[in-house]
Amino acid sequence: MASGKGSNFATLLKCTEKNIINAKVCALITNNSDSGAFKIAKDNQIRTYLLNHKNYNTREELDYKIIENLSKYSLDLILMAGWMRIVTNILIDKYKNRIINIHPSLLPSFKGFDAIQQALDAKVKITGCTYHIVVPDVDSGKILAQAAVPINSIDNHHSLKERIQAAEHKLLPYAISIAGNAIREG
Ligand code: GRF
DSSP states (O other): OBOSOOHHHHHHHHHHHTTSSOOOOOOEEESOTTSHHHHHHHHTTOOEEEOOGGGOSSHHHHHHHHHHHHTTSOOSOEEESSOOSOOOHHHHHHTTTOEEEEESSOTTSSOSTTHHHHHHHHTOSEEEEEEEEOOSSTTOSOEEEEEEEEOOTTOOHHHHHHHHHHHHHHHHHHHHHHHHHHHHTO
16 A cells, blocks of 8 residues: 555565565555556556545545455455555454555654654754554554664755665564465464
8 A cells, every 4th residue: 555656565566576575566556646656556467446535525435445455356465655644443453463664764653644854853863764554543553563663863855865765675584484374373
């Protein structure tokens, strides 16, 4: 599930193609036809479901539609790779402990909107990225993997985001393998 540039989605595809991750990406859910993720999916012949949130009256309605589409597949994991909508219990309960989110901070620090700016404003010296299980409380589920990224005195939002995203891409195969192991172990 992705709404934006799609660099993590592209990394996921690359890792599965190269067997760095032993998995198949069966579909992309996006809410944004202008997103990089949408284009990447098309270029890679990945089945894409475009669900514009503006066409649904409630978050729950959108989640039901997501489930309707994902039910066509036998899914192990769902990766929220920059999915910019809050999901509800409808989706979370259907795929309990199998939805993973990527957040650009070392949780539990800097939950919520623009974690990168939050870290810059707080003047911390280290931030990073977190892969975690999605639960109803935003950015609060079990942490699967984290990587630290130092903040330099000359950093701005752009430069810090670039390094955090590089850390996200590097960590992605490990985070997916940890999540896969957790499922296998029940
Ligand atoms: C990632 O940096 C992630 O931390 C946040 O959204 C961003 C998505 O980037 N949740 P991209 O679309 O994968 O490039």
